[in-house]
Amino acid sequence: MNTLIHRESSRAGRCRAALRPYVAELLAELRRAWRTPAFVLPSLLFPVLFYLLFGVLLGRGHAPLYLLATYCVFGAMAPALFGFGVQLALDREGGLLTLKRALPLPPAAPLLARLAMAVLFATLVAALLVAVAHAFGGVRLQPLQILQLLAVAALAAVPLGAIGLLIGSHVGASAAPAVVNLVYLPLALLSGLWLPLAALPKVFSTVAPLWPTWHLAQLALPVVGQPAAGSTLGHLLALLLVAAAALLLARRRLRRIG
Secondary structure, eight states, X not given: OHHHHHHHHHHHHHHHHHHHHHHHXXXXXXXXXXXXXXXXXXXXXXXXXXXXXXXXXXXXXXXXXXXXXXXHHHHHHHHHHXXXXXXXXXXXXXXXXXXXXXXXXXXXXXXXHHHHHHHHHHHHHHHHHHHHHHHHSOOOOXXXXXXXXXXHHHHHHHHHHHHHHHHHHHSOTTTXXXXXXXXXXXXXXXXXXXXXXXXXXXXXXHHGGGSHHHHHHHHHGGGGTOOOOSOHHHHHHHHHHHHHHHHHHHHHHHHHHO
């Protein structure tokens, strides 16, 4: 009996020791993010303010429901794209990435910590949007619908974070914000996150399946009872393909130049 207890205790100790660097990296990422108001406040508040303006004050008909779903995706974009793309470029240029590679640290720890931070911010924004929609937009959702919207927002951090990682691995710190903005704003418009694609020229609807944010929007819209195109499995496969391709290209680049 004592031997069994000792084995279980040793196994638990090894698990804690293995998880310690991942937890430390996550805490470091969270401290760095929260100590940067220029990143935190826009990431959390811009989607909410835009929703109040376009979904509540100017919204008509199904606009509060439609924009709640699409803004949950939009709210995940900034933490993932800027958190990965700009911060990775800064870490590369400042030598922090090289330093971390020299430390006895699991190679995946910084990446997973940054992904966890992006997921946290995405779900926080989605929760704020749901609260605002309930309080000011007259939107009433069931608990399961709220959980599903939060899940889509969390999922959005994966392919968008991979795209950010790809950008940060190719551009310098000074160019990264501009390049991320060139991806961030067009993706939101071309994917129908700000207004339905039916209100735009037909060419926008034709090319929409090329964008990962469009697939995320198609996962979010049915949650609130809005029509969506395509199948859930097809959207998930498209997002997996985007994330895998971006990660492989970023890994190849970082192996060459660091």
